[in-house]
Amino acid sequence: MTTTLEQESTPVAVVPEQERTMSIVMIGHVDHGKSTVIGRLLADTDALPKGKLDQVREMCRRNAKPFEYAFLLDALKDERSQGITIDTARCFFRTKKRPYILIDAPGHIEFLKNMITGAARAAAATIVIDAREGIQENSKRHGFMVSMLGIRQISVIVNKMDLVDHSEDHFKQIQSDYTDFLTEINVVPVSYIPVSAVNGDNIARRSEAMPWYDGPTVLDQIDGFDEPQDLVDFPFRYPVQDIYKFTEQGDDRRFVAGRITTGTLNVDDEVIFHPSGKRSRIQSIELFNTPDRTSASAGEVVGFTLTEQIYAHRGELMVRADEQQPHVSTRMRVNLFWMGKAPMVTGKTYKLKVGGLRSPVKLVEVIHVLDASELTTVTTKNQIDRHDVAECILETPKPTAFDLENEIAPTGRAVIVDNHEIAGAGIILESVISDDSTLKEHIQAREFSWRTGDIAPQERASIYHHGAKMVVLTGAVGVGKEELARALEKRLFYANFKVYYFQTANLVSGLDSDVGSEFRMEHIRRLGELARIFTDSGQIFITAVTDADDYEVEALELLNQPNEVLVVNMGDSSFGKYESALMLDANPDTKQAVKQVCQLLKEKNVIQQYAI
Amino acid sequence: MAMDHLERLEAQSVHVLREAYREFKSLVMLWSIGKDSTVLLWLTRKAFFGHCPIPLVHIDTSFKIPEMIEYRDRLALEWNLNMIVGQNTKALARGDTFPSGKLSRLECCKALKSEALKHTLSGEWPRQRLDHELEKYVTDENQDPYTGVIVGARADEEGSRSKERYFSPRDKENDWDVSDQPPELFDQYKTDFAPGTHVRVHPLLDWTELNIWEYIERENIPITPLYFDQGEGKRYRSLGCYPCTTPVDSTATNVSEIVEELRGGKFSNIAERSGRAQDKEDEGGLETLRRDGYM
Numbered sequence: 053m054t055t056t057l058e059q060e061s062t063p064v065a066v067v068p069e070q071e072r073t074m075s076i077v078m079i080g081h082v083d084h085g086k087s088t089v090i091g092r093l094l095a096d097t098d099a100l101p102k103g104k105l106d107q108v109r110e111m112c113r114r115n116a117k118p119f120e121y122a123f124l125l126d127a128l129k130d131e132r133s134q135g136i137t138i139d140t141a142r143c144f145f146r147t148k149k150r151p152y153i154l155i156d157a158p159g160h161i162e163f164l165k166n167m168i169t170g171a172a173r174a175a176a177a178t179i180v181i182d183a184r185e186g187i188q189e190n191s192k193r194h195g196f197m198v199s200m201l202g203i204r205q206i207s208v209i210v211n212k213m214d215l216v217d218h219s220e221d222h223f224k225q226i227q228s229d230y231t232d233f234l235t236e237i238n239v240v241p242v243s244y245i246p247v248s249a250v251n252g253d254n255i256a257r258r259s260e261a262m263p264w265y266d267g268p269t270v271l272d273q274i275d276g277f278d279e280p281q282d283l284v285d286f287p288f289r290y291p292v293q294d295i296y297k298f299t300e301q302g303d304d305r306r307f308v309a310g311r312i313t314t315g316t317l318n319v320d321d322e323v324i325f326h327p328s329g330k331r332s333r334i335q336s337i338e339l340f341n342t343p344d345r346t347s348a349s350a351g352e353v354v355g356f357t358l359t360e361q362i363y364a365h366r367g368e369l370m371v372r373a374d375e376q377q378p379h380v381s382t383r384m385r386v387n388l389f390w391m392g393k394a395p396m397v398t399g400k401t402y403k404l405k406v407g408g409l410r411s412p413v414k415l416v417e418v419i420h421v422l423d424a425s426e427l428t429t430v431t432t433k434n435q436i437d438r439h440d441v442a443e444c445i446l447e448t449p450k451p452t453a454f455d456l457e458n459e460i461a462p463t464g465r466a467v468i469v470d471n472h473e474i475a476g477a478g479i480i481l482e483s484v485i486s487d488d489s490t491l492k493e494h495i496q497a498r499e500f501s502w503r504t505g506d507i508a509p510q511e512r513a514s515i516y517h518h519g520a521k522m523v524v525l526t527g528a529v530g531v532g533k534e535e536l537a538r539a540l541e542k543r544l545f546y547a548n549f550k551v552y553y554f555q556t557a558n559l560v561s562g563l564d565s566d567v568g569s570e571f572r573m574e575h576i577r578r579l580g581e582l583a584r585i586f587t588d589s590g591q592i593f594i595t596a597v598t599d600a601d602d603y604e605v606e607a608l609e610l611l612n613q614p615n616e617v618l619v620v621n622m623g624d625s626s627f628g629k630y631e632s633a634l635m636l637d638a639n640p641d642t643k644q645a646v647k648q649v650c651q652l653l654k655e656k657n658v659i660q661q662y663a664i
Numbered sequence: 665m666a667m668d669h670l671e672r673l674e675a676q677s678v679h680v681l682r683e684a685y686r687e688f689k690s691l692v693m694l695w696s697i698g699k700d701s702t703v704l705l706w707l708t709r710k711a712f713f714g715h716c717p718i719p720l721v722h723i724d725t726s727f728k729i730p731e732m733i734e735y736r737d738r739l740a741l742e743w744n745l746n747m748i749v750g751q752n753t754k755a756l757a758r759g760d761t762f763p764s765g766k767l768s769r770l771e772c773c774k775a776l777k778s779e780a781l782k783h784t785l786s787g788e789w790p791r792q793r794l795d796h797e798l799e800k801y802v803t804d805e806n807q808d809p810y811t812g813v814i815v816g817a818r819a820d821e822e823g824s825r826s827k828e829r830y831f832s833p834r835d836k837e838n839d840w841d842v843s844d845q846p847p848e849l850f851d852q853y854k855t856d857f858a859p860g861t862h863v864r865v866h867p868l869l870d871w872t873e874l875n876i877w878e879y880i881e882r883e884n885i886p887i888t889p890l891y892f893d894q895g896e897g898k899r900y901r902s903l904g905c906y907p908c909t910t911p912v913d914s915t916a917t918n919v920s921e922i923v924e925e926l927r928g929g930k931f932s933n934i935a936e937r938s939g940r941a942q943d944k945e946d947e948g949g950l951e952t953l954r955r956d957g958y959m
Contacts, residue, residue: 072668072669072672073669073870144819144820144872153870165846165847166845166847168847168849169829169845169847169848169849172848172849172850173848173849201849282666282667293679293682293683293686294682294685294686296712296713298712298713298715298717301715301744303713303714303715305713307713309682309711310682311675311678311679311851338713339710339713340709340710340712340713340714341709341710341714341883351667351671351672351675352667352671352675353674353675353678353679353682353710353711355713366686391847403856405852462850462851465850466850467849467850467852469856472854472856472857472858472861473846473854473856474846474847474848474849474852474854477847477849477850
């Protein structure tokens with residue numbers, strides 16, 4: 053036996069050849085012959101398992117069906133019975149040059165989401181067009197999708213040339229028509245290839261029937277596609293997938309985990325986490341069973357430890373301090389493709405996934421909807437229907453960190469989840485800077501119609517001998533927020549103040565019982581609304597929020613208007629830029645801490661100097 | 665420095681594993697003791713910086729080659745794995761198996777693997793957990809169902825697997841609707857589920873048999889010696905139950921010889937699972953089993 057059970061074995065450097073598999077997606081309108089092209093390519097390059105061709109021929113004979121190359125790919129019974137390719141079938145195959153994954157994307161519009169899956173994994177695309185039928189709806193729609201997904205290498209295969217007498221004029225006409233279309237969507241195909249897949253013409257061997265064609269065969273073309281480049285020469289981007297600590301396993305290191313999508317990072321580099329704005333420095337680059345290293349680049353899944361322990365969260369975007377910073381905004385303009393069964397509508401809350409972030413998101417405005425097949429735009433729609441491509445404005449409750457797709461593609465791409473399903477996919481075109489936000493609009497409307505009884509705030513203050521205030525205690529779990537809140541409430545209460553300590557846990561079982569735990573910002577919003585009521589009644593409203601960030605406090609301040617919020621931070625600051633009114637140590641001496649908060653309330657003229 | 669093909673595969677798998685760990689509270693990984701799921705286990709240690717925070721489930725048909733069980737427990741103790749074993753004890757007690765002559769091969773697979781897996785995951789049947797202090801298996805008190813299951817399926821193994829996603833939902837009956845697979849793009853997977861949905865996670869989807877062996881060689885991953893020729897000119901290419909698994913002709917005695925063998929194209933026209941007799945019983949043997957929850 054030659055193996056060992058050593059915990060940390062040394063990796064052996066064995067990479068004899070640079071075997072990089074290229075993924076190519078084959079798309080086209082239904083029945084234009086994609087599967088036949090792939091089947092033929094496999095058969096003519098001897099890529100089929102032994103006996104497979106005979107087995108399929110035999111099965112066709114038994115079932116009294118004419119043999120088709122497409123059957124080779126239709127590995128599932130269901131599919132053969134329907135005669136269509138149901139899902140994105142991947143097919144492993146190699147030429148003399150390199151290994152490939154050919155992705156056979158279904159042509160039926162119902163299966164467009166499968167086509168997206170296939171195409172999103174591909175480095176290049178071939179679009180198959182039936183010479184006899186010419187350009188059809190999906191020839192256009194798919195061309196558009198592929199360009200939106202960021203695939204720049206596209207080859208157009210004009211199939212079934214045998215049915216149009218191998219006519220060069222016919223081929224040129226399709227080439228000309230389709231080029232007109234592709235030009236409109238900024239796509240320049242690398243080649244047009246006339247083929248007859250049934251006869252194997254111009255698939256792996258040159259066609260004798262089309263001597264007028266001197267371009268590449270399909271095989272030449274796929275070997276001619278360039279490998280996708282690593283995005284090393286871009287600013288460093290690292291969507292934080294998670295933060296790990298394996299204390300129980302006796303490991304005290306705190307790991308930031310994710311995948312570098314672009315750029316390079318070195319030990320000692322200063323990093324910023326967005327949107328929190330927290331800063332730290334890289335202490336080490338970590339990956340199990342790998343030699344120590346001082347830098348890492350795009351594509352790698354290394355983890356990092358930081359010199360300063362800051363509370364960065366999963367979902368944040370880690371970037372280098374000395375490079376171009378991402379956009380941080382609540383609104384973005386996107387080009388969105390919708391595959392959801394229900395249309396995307398305004399007012400409803402969806403889930404946005406960009407990089408490692410998951411955030412609630414709303415559709416604010418539909419700028420226009422593009423009919424991908426006709427390339428006409430409709431500006432009057434206010435919802436996005438299934439299979440629409442729409443330019444629209446999305447809004448997240450808190451600022452989100454992202455890039456623009458045409459600048460730094462991976463962090464400029466997003467998906468939208470509706471009812472547990474990935475229903476939309478989009479590219480970010482612009483960060484929309486606007487003073488408007490759904491929250492601000494809401495507060496304006498709320499204040500406009502806010503009604504009270506006949507007692508003015510000043511009257512309450514003068515009878516109560518103190519002003520109203522929202523006091524927010526924040527910090528990590530276990531820093532003594534609740535203890536301080538209880539003590540503070542007690543101290544103020546027995547000094548005759550109108551005070552109430554509200555435990556946020558009560559929200560979850562009461563007011564917020566209809567809100568899932570993933571909608572933290574909605575909990576914050578309702579807490580702010582509640583504070584608005586309490587402070588309007590002239591009380592001092594105390595609450596504790598774990599790890600509040602800049603945007604949450606900003607929202608609370610907005611919601612609690614016209615009254616103010618006083619923030620006390622305990623332990624390490626949970627903020628990026630926001631400055632708390634008071635910084636206390638974690639688990640401070642309670643008596644002393646209560647005194648400090650009371651002093652602060654005096655300074656803010658909430659309570660009178662002599663009152664306590 | 666540009667990444668090579670193994671580093672890319674590794675990175676993709678690690679990304680999927682971390683995503684699964686982030687999104688699923690009751691997550692397990694199936695460990696068949698074979699080369700693929702052992703690579704998967706190694707990748708988990710990659711993803712979590714040497715640790716394996718995900719429990720491992722092994723379905724013991726009682727017909728596994730004994731060295732496999734010994735190897736399993738040795739690694740489990742050494743790598744501090746949270747090891748869970750399930751079994752269809754009733755079928756075994758009744759002798760409802762293929763070797764006893766009562767069941768066909770496929771029926772036996774269904775009973776000892778698919779059924780055992782289904783009920784072990786659901787918590788309906790008792791689970792045995794490795795107690796690291798006692799160094800033996802004890803009945804697991806935890807009966808909560810596992811709804812997220814990581815498996816080592818590869819797309820090149822079998823036609824039916826090429827339709828898979830990294831994250832693939834099954835309904836409560838473990839059914840797999842091939843015509844309604846979720847989209848996967850921009851490194852985003854379907855990770856939102858209605859309560860009760862079961863999810864299969866496939867981090868090895870893009871790997872080939874050769875990739876697996878290249879990676880075992882590069883990382884020096886301990887692997888059961890059943891894959892090597894022990895001097896009889898035969899070795900196992902795919903490991904299963906001994907009554908239904910036959911070795912292939914090969915004189916490869918170590919990992920690098922297997923890599924050479926595969927690279928040389930020795931098996932390029934012979935299906936990897938050709939030594940697994942249950943696949944041959946009907947036209948879509950594995951497909952039928954997969955619909956029933958077989959891995």
